[in-house]
Amino acid sequence: MPYSHLLAPLDLGHITLKNRVLMGSMHTGLEETGDWNRVAEFYATRARGGVGLMVTGGMAPNREGGVFPGAAGLFSEQDIENHRLVTDRVHQAGGRIAMQILHAGRYAYSKDCVSASAIKSPISPFAPRALDAEGIEVQISAIVTAAQRAQAAGYDGVEVMGSEGYFLNQFLVRHTNTRTDDWGGSYANRMRLPVEVVRRVRAAVGPHFLLIYRISLIDLVPDGSTWDEVVLLARAVEAAGASLLNTGIGWHEARVPTIATSVPRAAFSYLTARLRPEVSIPVITSNRINSPDVAEALLAEGAADMVSMARPFLADPDFVAKAAVGRADLIAPCIACNQACLDHTFSGKLTSCLVNPRACHETVLSYPPTLTPKRVAVVGAGPAGMMAALVAAQRGHQVVLFDRANALGGQLNLARRVPGKEEFDGLVDWFAASISAAKIDLRLGAAAKVADLRGFDEVVIATGVVPRDIALAGQERALSYSDVLRGAPVGRRVAVIGAGGIGFDVAEFLSAGPHLLAKDLAAWRREWGVGDPADVAGGLVQAQPEPAAREVWLLQRKAEKLGRHLGKTTGWIHRAALTMKGVKMIGGVSYLGIDAAGLRIEKDGVQEVLPVDTVVICAGQLPERGLSDQLSAAGIPHHVIGGADVAAELDAKRAIDQGARLAAGL
Template sequence: MTDYPHMLAPLDLGFTTLKNRVLMGSMHTGLEETKDWNRVAEFYAERARGEVGLMVTGGIGPNLEGSVLPGAAMMVTQDDIDNHSIVTRRVHDAGGKIAMQILHAGRYAYGPKCVAPSPVKSPISPFPPAELDEDGIEKQISDIVATAQRAQEAGYDGVEIMGSEGYFLNQFLVTHTNKRTDRWGGSYENRMRLPIEVVRRTREAVGTDFIIIYRLSMIDLVPNGSTHDEVVQLAKEIEKAGATIINTGIGWHEARIPTIATSVPRAAFAWVTKKLMGQVSIPVITSNRINTPEVAEEVLSTGCADMVSMARPMLADAHFVRKAMEGKANHIAPCIACNQACLDHTFSGKLSSCLVNPRACSETELVVEPASTKKSIAVVGAGPAGLSAAMTAAERGHSVTIIDRSDEIGGQLNMAKQVPGKEEFWGLVDWYRTMVADMGIDVRLNTEATTEMLQGFDEVIIATGVLPRDPAIPGQDGANVHSYIDVLKKRATPGKRVAVVGAGGIGFDVSEYLVHEGESPTENLPDWMVEWGVSDPAEHRGGLSPEGPKPEAPARAVTLLQRKAEKHGRRLGKTTGWIHRAALKMKNVEFVGGVNYERIDEKGLHVSFGEARENPTLIEADDIILCAGQVPDRSLADALSDAGIVHHIIGGADVASELDAKRAIDQGTRLAATL
């Protein structure tokens, strides 16, 4: 008997059967571009060993003009076929199934040769696309079909044809990007001609016993996007053209509504897929912010879809499905949808990984093996750096003791989880607690580590974290001044007018915390939809409310200040910074930059501007919150050095950089893998 009967039920496709209802969705990891095909194969094979029903690769270009970037992976030569064969053989040997995503980027292609239905430049690319003529359209169709044939020759079980997220086929569907007046434009029947033709000719080329997934944009979230009736009409025609499965795409890349970030409610768009259920007879997959077996089971059992797509959760834990099968769901490393090591890396041209699981995409490079010599290891600090080091060391067979002065594990994660939109951090701390107990790690809380206490250990790891940086503002010792720690640990309750000193990640988080009161919109889907202006595409084209975003009134008037004369949040995550800025602006947070902090008194914060300290200004405030950065807490490390005790320093104690959990966890894991 299983707790997840719908998620773990097989899915009969006629010519083949999927072992369960979980699809590992496509992700642009950058692995294929490394050309280290053993590394690529091991990444997918590890997920196959984790019992996922079907995997989809990152997007593979059908030709040069359709590739997302210069040098991006394509499937155009015999060498490409041979290289991909290494992947498919490894996956099949591991008992898995895998499809290759064919991704034509259209006007999103980051290169001067990009093409599109009309010469309408994308707001996220500097390159204006060339408008295709009839011969050009025929070339794109032929190249996509040929790519599918090569994927079949390489041993893939199927292909996913990317028709959503604002990519090439999606661009033909809407008048926002298709201004044509020939048979490929104008009426909706003409605009949907291209995706139908691509699927029809692909099915003719690959035969009947080959999976064709069509990724269909079910809510565009851009002006002049598709209506629900158009989505249904296209889905029916795609089924007739020969698709095996329809997958859900949510939002174009240029949409100004978050769709997968941690502040988006879980399964936030499952209702969109549910509207298509019963309209077609082939299986339908739903997607976006499904990150636990419980959420997946709920989505399936309530008839929202026949199958669920989970992409980033398979980075966080390759054995997600297997652990659910074994009744160990609480052992699944949770995807917190932070984007920091996956999407942020992708859009920065780096190889993807995972904040929670640094081994993701590094399975052949970051190997955790049993230690040849078992040691006793002390880890001082139970934040993300210390916990990752302790768990990796314990996994290798070492005897591990964690010492922390706090009364709970998690370190600064326990403050992050208080911020509206970061509720996933509760689950991350819970997972650490479960794993530490399961691994038999000795945890000593409410304990101040000393040099004497640490002398008997073979290895000592210092993960003592950070201390707030002192901004040295005259008057900061007043009763109306608090550190971010006081606020997030609820030791201080600021008044209705607040000045926040420092606009880094912590300043943004504290501001978000201050403007909200009551239930977080992330925990209430209808409220979240109203806040961001998301509507039913059956009522409003593209799923955009004509009223736009309508957030609740802010709980406080907040001014967010920084010394740098630059855009606030410039150093926030590449794919999430805009969300944080937009969220605060919707709450009327005032951004003030280029300031000097002159003094604080009972009236508020006095500032001036520029090197000449001009334009003295009073920021009237009941309370001032200091978020002016951090410094490493190295007092214990210094004492150990003085005592001649060899030790390792990781996390914030090593480098205090915006509470960088990604770097801390990676550093802790890599260190412990070598001890």
């Protein structure tokens, strides 16, 4: 059997899970919509796909514990009935589901937030109120009540959130707990709250109900937990009645990336492997595990009893089912970009997925079999064109996909060359495998002309973008971003014009050199200062970045912070990576020209010459609509999608979504 460890059942006493796959908790925003049929269908879709156990997004135990005002929870009998719609649907689909109880503590975006001590989080504008003993009892009781309500709503269990810097985690460490009473000071006192919560929850729900405790293995903040403290807590939580330990990595305020695409796969699973022999209950590993091969290897080597994957189930709800039949190549891969999931969540938008626009939209976006099959031509095998072709073919249309290049991928083939974006390789491979399986007539190396497109019922133009001409004196001396990413020779001192997403990518490509940190865990840990919590509390040490391959200037016209418009949850990572490489980031620049001396600029009324060998222009794109214009002139109706429609940045999320939605309506 393929993936024999991953697909093996897990006996938890009163319940047996059908495999070792956990869909980890994700806050999607669905519960806050009030459309409980939509919530139920999201989880039921994943249950039908074969996942062994799911954990919901964090449900607040009370109003002050919600991550934001209006955050969902189980506060009333009506809430219980709403959640029963979810659990009934999941159970009908053959699945199991636990509800996460998340008290945000000082991370709550509210003036009513509470914590161990009145120490404000760097990621929140509100200082928390330090709870007294009576206030602590109120919070414990609220968590216990939430667990009882989850049981009444039909959940198979609860997960108590004790990691990522949330409320229980805040009591554990000196970083946020400066108390001198029975809830602070010694570690025995600091761990009293999470242990008491687990003990009281177990007493309230009885023995035949899953109780998962999410434990932080490495906080990645100063004065975090030591490894001995982690082990002590794990044993105490087990003794208090936990069924499983799920592992959390890093606090939200930590300045070390933990789940972004540049983080090596399974980067923190060695800590789960270290914890597992210290307890007798199953231990779940997590973070940057996005393929059945990685998951299987972790289980086979004994690193964990179960594997948690969250975003991969946004990308493909049928992850387990495809692995079980030996078609892992058809699993739509999570590329850990965060663009449509976490970036949406932290912007107050409904979660979705760049790779799978149906994620969280299962009831509003569907790909039903067509009743009237058509001949469909798609021109352009970039993300928009490939998705349009794939959805159209899956619906039963006869599709021909043209591209002048000799390979699929379009601009994805540039993105995949950027250090830290190696996951784009898997995305291109998935498109290739899926297009082959869908029996699409693929014509590479074929620049479609008007004559080639006559006679089709539908024509879709997805011809992408071309670099924008900035009309700069001496620009014939410069290179475009596409030249550089395709391997054009570049000097040792480089100026990059344009600090959007492409400019940052090119600056990283040029400064990083050939050493791929995403493939070298030890080097990545040195780069970001990830130590061992057995040596230093919290596991945070001095970063020792690799020397920069080049001296790079990153420039923009706007007089504002560079990278301001990058991804909400990943922009800081890109800025930090370039800072570590000594990249000089300058805004408010006017470009005067390029000559043998370098790039002439003006800033704040002062002219200077940057003594660079190479200038790279990343100053935007324009839609490539030449073929569209020719079709219009010939009177041939057609659709325009992706960069050919809107060229702002290179937005694969918008392109894929647009391609899917167009094909869904053909």
